Amino acid sequence: MIPTVYIIDDDASVLxxxxxLIESAGxxxxxxxxxxxxxxxxxxxxxxxxxxxxxxxxIDGFTLQNELSKRNISLPIxxxxxxxxxxxGVKAMKKGAVDFLPKPFEDKDLxxxxxxxxxxxxxxxxxxxxISHIKSLLSAISPREYEVMRWVIAGLLNKQIARKxxxxxxxxxxxxxxxMKKLQVGSVAELVxxxxxxxxxxxxx
Amino acid sequence: MRYEKxxxxxxxxxxxxxxxxxxxxxxxxxxYKQSLKxxxxxxxxxxxxxxxxxxxxxxxxxxxxxxxxxxxxxKIYGDPKGKRCYEYSLGRNEPCLDCQIVKAMSTxxxxxxxxxxxxxxxxxxxxxxxxxxxxxGEWFVAEIKVDITERKKAEKALRDxxxxxxxxxxxxxNMIFINKQGKVVYANKRCEEIMGYQKEEFYSPDFDFRxxxxxxxxxxxxxNFNKHMKGEEVSPIEYTNITKEGKRIESMLATKLIAYExxxxxxxxxxxxxxxxxxxxxxxRDKETFERLVNEKTQELLKIQxxxxxxxxxxxxxxxxxxxxxxxxxxxxxxMSNAQAMQRIMASRNPDMAEIHEIxxxxxxxxxxxxxxxxxxxxxxxxxxLNLEQLNINDVIKEIIPLIHSEVIIKKVLLKLxxxxxxxxxxxxxxxxxxxxxxxxxxxxxxxNNVKSKNLxxxxxxxxxxTVRVSVEDSGTGVDENHxxxxxxxxxxxxxxxxxxxxxxxxxxxxxxxxxxWAKNNPDHGTTFFFTVPVAMxxxxxxx
Numbered sequence: 001m002i003p004t005v006y007i008i009d010d011d012a013s014v015l016x017x018x019x020x021l022i023e024s025a026g027x028x029x030x031x032x033x034x035x036x037x038x039x040x041x042x043x044x045x046x047x048x049x050x051x052x053x054x055x056x057x058x059i060d061g062f063t064l065q066n067e068l069s070k071r072n073i074s075l076p077i078x079x080x081x082x083x084x085x086x087x088x089g090v091k092a093m094k095k096g097a098v099d100f101l102p103k104p105f106e107d108k109d110l111x112x113x114x115x116x117x118x119x120x121x122x123x124x125x126x127x128x129x130x131i132s133h134i135k136s137l138l139s140a141i142s143p144r145e146y147e148v149m150r151w152v153i154a155g156l157l158n159k160q161i162a163r164k165x166x167x168x169x170x171x172x173x174x175x176x177x178x179x180m181k182k183l184q185v186g187s188v189a190e191l192v193x194x195x196x197x198x199x200x201x202x203x204x205x
Numbered sequence: 206m207r208y209e210k211x212x213x214x215x216x217x218x219x220x221x222x223x224x225x226x227x228x229x230x231x232x233x234x235x236x237y238k239q240s241l242k243x244x245x246x247x248x249x250x251x252x253x254x255x256x257x258x259x260x261x262x263x264x265x266x267x268x269x270x271x272x273x274x275x276x277x278x279x280k281i282y283g284d285p286k287g288k289r290c291y292e293y294s295l296g297r298n299e300p301c302l303d304c305q306i307v308k309a310m311s312t313x314x315x316x317x318x319x320x321x322x323x324x325x326x327x328x329x330x331x332x333x334x335x336x337x338x339x340x341x342g343e344w345f346v347a348e349i350k351v352d353i354t355e356r357k358k359a360e361k362a363l364r365d366x367x368x369x370x371x372x373x374x375x376x377x378x379n380m381i382f383i384n385k386q387g388k389v390v391y392a393n394k395r396c397e398e399i400m401g402y403q404k405e406e407f408y409s410p411d412f413d414f415r416x417x418x419x420x421x422x423x424x425x426x427x428x429n430f431n432k433h434m435k436g437e438e439v440s441p442i443e444y445t446n447i448t449k450e451g452k453r454i455e456s457m458l459a460t461k462l463i464a465y466e467x468x469x470x471x472x473x474x475x476x477x478x479x480x481x482x483x484x485x486x487x488x489x490r491d492k493e494t495f496e497r498l499v500n501e502k503t504q505e506l507l508k509i510q511x512x513x514x515x516x517x518x519x520x521x522x523x524x525x526x527x528x529x530x531x532x533x534x535x536x537x538x539x540x541m542s543n544a545q546a547m548q549r550i551m552a553s554r555n556p557d558m559a560e561i562h563e564i565x566x567x568x569x570x571x572x573x574x575x576x577x578x579x580x581x582x583x584x585x586x587x588x589x590x591l592n593l594e595q596l597n598i599n600d601v602i603k604e605i606i607p608l609i610h611s612e613v614i615i616k617k618v619l620l621k622l623x624x625x626x627x628x629x630x631x632x633x634x635x636x637x638x639x640x641x642x643x644x645x646x647x648x649x650x651x652x653x654n655n656v657k658s659k660n661l662x663x664x665x666x667x668x669x670x671x672t673v674r675v676s677v678e679d680s681g682t683g684v685d686e687n688h689x690x691x692x693x694x695x696x697x698x699x700x701x702x703x704x705x706x707x708x709x710x711x712x713x714x715x716x717x718x719x720x721x722x723w724a725k726n727n728p729d730h731g732t733t734f735f736f737t738v739p740v741a742m743x744x745x746x747x748x749x
Contacts, residue, residue, distance in 0.1 A: 017567065017571075060615075102534075106545075110542075
């Protein structure tokens, strides 16, 4: 599973030199001379990142960054620019860019940034995978079990939950057992951590 | 005793008596006739006087029957015979409710009243109702009606003038007062409103008007009042009033000496100028700030001018530097990345020699690209003497396009070249003409900063046998028609950052070339800048 580095720069010479450099560091590289070309292509499901020139004909780098976040594509971005100034860099970093490199740059700076970006991408993919796993587990939970589960992570005892829901303590116990089994957790602490990842919180009061 | 029984002597005696009686009677008769004449004459005189003075007179008894009416009245009201007074002069069926005749008769004293005469154009009269008794003891009244039209008019005029005065004074937005011998004898409503004292307080004998004046102004006002008393004129002064609450009010006081109730007094008009003074202060402060700013800006400008005289093309260099830096960074990045990629490839176990060759030739190519850019910019930036040569203006334009290439992309400008390839060569300084075109392009792009559709067209054409014309057309905001003549003046700028030197430099370059420079707003959007350069005379000497 070789990580992919996408490069977008309108200068063909720059594009090919960067492709050579990044490939020499063992990454898979795909190049584009304009942002819309990149948006049209199919993106890798494996860890990947984007080396992006700020000033481009048509859609510029910042616009592309916004567009990707709008489309919910979490692709770490390293900006490169021939017009680098600090305010522009700050703007890019604030919007979540991994790095902002003024041209010309040292290979180690670029490659370090790419490694960081790939690491970030890997983390993100892992997290997304975990979340989708949890979500698939949660799909087996019945509405009644779901309700019990939320009271459980609020720290309520079976007796208290029974009173709240108007059913017997014994039934609560059964529901609780099923939830733990379906979600493959051994303790309430584990359950809380798991649900936190998918944003499920205890009921309010 | 009967005459038949009388003696002769007795009869003679009696006859004598009778004779004497007859004589007496004759005398009396004469006297009576005389009296009648006198009465008639008196009556005529009276009627004359009544007529001349437009005075009416009548005599009425207690039953309202008319006994006498002057002749003038009879002319107007007719024969009074058999009529009651109210029927005769008022046309009423019964006595008036406030009948003065009844009142006069009951009080036995004369009454003065005023009435209008409805039958005589409502003219006002004063009626004197005089009761009297005839020798038989019967009561009558004589009514004498004196015309008072003039008096009424005068009274109304007085009333009107008083009303006017009251409105003028009491509704005045200014404070008005009269000061007689140090005492306030009149203060208008505004004085109460502003100063917070009631009129009674102002007029009180214990009231010291100096308490209304801020202490620092009391002396000058006293002096002014004294001047007035000596009959001198006094100019209005600005001073400060102090209200009952102790509030200070900036005021303007105008005074005049007047005669008031038989004495000299001072009439004063006070205007509250607090707001005015405040505005004045703000204005003054603003003016000072403005002057300071102008001074600062002038200093700055002088400094800039000094810098400019030192390096006249500073602004253009700045503009160029940014785009040169960007242009240069591209090949530098390519060289750096290529070289470092090569390093890595060489360090690997099986370096691909073919790829290395490719990389090296790319590095050389990029290096050339960088030197080209540097050379091009060096010639552009170099300050040089006017170096006239035969040039193809189209080539001059094409040479600078790469320099603005990235600026055009960044600003999303649609650049179009419409060059007439058939134009003859011109005589000019390549670098300076490039500077002119660059400046005009920069200017056009600037003008399109805030418009959506950005089109820049550079055109060349031969207009006469002797000149070639270059135009740079933008689709920007256009130039204010009122200022289209000013735009070539140094320091004329519409942008915050510009120094306003660009077009002035363009102007001076075209001037030294013997060409013309002008601008015209396009019929739809934007402006077109035109300049001409003379065609080279010697065609045989083609440019290198």
